[in-house]
Amino acid sequence: MEARLAEFGVLVIEGQRYEHDVVIERGVIRKRKKGPSKQYREQFGHTPLSAAEDIPWSTPLLLIGSGAAGQLPVMPAVLIEAE
Numbered sequence: 001m002e003a004r005l006a007e008f009g010v011l012v013i014e015g016q017r018y019e020h021d022v023v024i025e026r027g028v029i030r031k032r033k034k035g036p037s038k039q040y041r042e043q044f045g046h047t048p049l050s051a052a053e054d055i056p057w058s059t060p061l062l063l064i065g066s067g068a069a070g071q072l073p074v075m076p077a078v079l080i081e082a083e
Contacts, residue, residue: 001027008068025056040075048073051081 001024003013009078011018013029021032021079049072050057056062062082064070 005068014023023054025059038073044073046071046073049077049078050075051077055081057081 001014003011003024006012006017009019011022013022013024015031018029021034023030023032028032033054034047037047037050038048041047064072064074064078066074
């Protein structure tokens with residue numbers, strides 16, 4: 001699967017343009033639902049990736065894109081669960 005950053009806030013995956021965060025699980029692309037992580041926003045300055053989100057644990061490899069400037073905070077509980 002080919003994915004690239006087209007411009008700030010815009011991903012192009014397999015020729016399709018996305019202007020929101022995405023989750024790709026087994027080739028299926030869906031919008032990231034940040035709702036469960038919004039409660040931590042003030043603590044991190046951004047909405048972080050928290051273990052409360054629907055993370056695709058069913059795949060053998062988890063890749064987390066940290067955004068155009070590498071600013072996506074990943075909460076420690078996600079890293080612990082990923083191990």
